[in-house]
Amino acid sequence: MTLLRVENLAIDLVRDGHRHRLVHDASFSVERGETLAVVGESGSGKSLSALAVIGLISEGLEVAGGTIHFDGRDLSALDAEEMRGLRGSDIAMIFQEPMTSLNPVRSIGAQLTEGMRLKLGLSRREARERAVGLLTEVGISDPEARLLQYPHQISGGMRQRVMIAIALACQPKLILADEPTTALDVTIQGQILELIARLCKEHGVGLVLITHNLGIVARYSQNVCVMYGGRVVETAPAAELYVHPLHPYTRGLLASVPRLSQARGTGLVPIEGAPPDPMEVIPGCRFHPRCPMATEECSAKVPVARHAGAHMVACWNAELAEPEMA
Numbered sequence: 001m002t003l004l005r006v007e008n009l010a011i012d013l014v015r016d017g018h019r020h021r022l023v024h025d026a027s028f029s030v031e032r033g034e035t036l037a038v039v040g041e042s043g044s045g046k047s048l049s050a051l052a053v054i055g056l057i058s059e060g061l062e063v064a065g066g067t068i069h070f071d072g073r074d075l076s077a078l079d080a081e082e083m084r085g086l087r088g089s090d091i092a093m094i095f096q097e098p099m100t101s102l103n104p105v106r107s108i109g110a111q112l113t114e115g116m117r118l119k120l121g122l123s124r125r126e127a128r129e130r131a132v133g134l135l136t137e138v139g140i141s142d143p144e145a146r147l148l149q150y151p152h153q154i155s156g157g158m159r160q161r162v163m164i165a166i167a168l169a170c171q172p173k174l175i176l177a178d179e180p181t182t183a184l185d186v187t188i189q190g191q192i193l194e195l196i197a198r199l200c201k202e203h204g205v206g207l208v209l210i211t212h213n214l215g216i217v218a219r220y221s222q223n224v225c226v227m228y229g230g231r232v233v234e235t236a237p238a239a240e241l242y243v244h245p246l247h248p249y250t251r252g253l254l255a256s257v258p259r260l261s262q263a264r265g266t267g268l269v270p271i272e273g274a275p276p277d278p279m280e281v282i283p284g285c286r287f288h289p290r291c292p293m294a295t296e297e298c299s300a301k302v303p304v305a306r307h308a309g310a311h312m313v314a315c316w317n318a319e320l321a322e323p324e325m326a
């Protein structure tokens with residue numbers, strides 16, 4: 001059974017009685033123990049979609065449509081209390097900036113063990129032992145000493161490792177990691193992404209990995225979901241997407257990021273133009289003003305997502321992309 005299935009999710013900004021759609025008709029799913037990478041430029045709706053899953057979208061925003069099923073349950077049927085119960089136990093989150101998620105005045109040990117004692121019912125000693133084990137797993141040396149330290153006493157990379165340990169602490173079924181390495185030095189970003197993906201796999205945890213790092217994503221995710229302007233434009237198995245991207249936006253993204261197989265800095269072609277302002281009304285496909293393949297149809301009608309082999313793609317001209325890619 002699929003662990004997480006989001007179907008036709010719509011999120012609206014409601015202000016002064018006006019409604020403006022920020023996320024349109026988004027569908028994606030995560031299998032047990034597998035990784036779904038969610039990629040797309042800033043403002044494409046990645047974070048909102050993830051936050052909607054755990055009922056954490058901010059005030060003024062509203063889930064206006066769609067369904068979210070997690071572990072056989074319809075999450076829209078849960079009340080606020082039940083949602084809170086789910087967060088930090090069955091579903092954990094790792095955010096971009098660990099300093100804002102960690103409490104600066106509590107020791108790492110206290111923050112790591114509190115959930116385990118509360119949600120897993122472990123004794124102080126059991127929780128401490130599990131904490132030491134988890135810190136070791138995330139690559140932190142001298143874990144006993146670290147438990148006594150405070151977040152500001154360790155580096156950004158170490159803090160993000162602690163966040164990963166906290167996320168795993170209560171044996172979640174799903175982890176949502178929202179650009180977990182953006183605040184870190186580029187040299188360790190890859191290491192941390194690899195660590196998250198590897199540990200989730202080893203622990204059988206489903207992972208939604210929101211990231212810009214398409215190169216890394218290829219190696220660690222089973223499926224990729226590409227978002228643009230509040231819509232999912234393409235989803236496909238990672239191995240397939242990298243070889244045969246169908247949506248012109250996916251192709252643009254791939255051409256604009258360094259690939260593992262590519263010498264550094266060669267052949268990178270940025271996508272022209274900028275992502276749309278979410279408040280802007282764009283008729284038809286939201287990508288058409290930037291799309292090299294756009295036809296009249298693209299500016300008139302919103303493309304319907306449809307199956308194309310192992311892909312789901314929302315583009316009127318996706319077939320045209322195929323022969324060139326072969």
Ligand SMILES: Nc1ncnc2c1ncn2[C@@H]1O[C@H](COP(=O)(O)OP(=O)(O)O)[C@@H](O)[C@H]1O
Pocket residue numbers: 013022040041042043044045046047048049058059060061277278
């Ligand atoms: N609380 C909010 N109020 C108004 N607009 C918002 C709010 N949160 C997000 N948005 C808008 O919704 C769009 C999608 O946001 P987000 O999901 O954070 O994008 P991403 O994570 O892909 O960068 C953005 O253009 C953003 O400006």
Ligand SMILES: [Mg+2]
Pocket residue numbers: 046047048178179
């Ligand atoms: Mg975001």
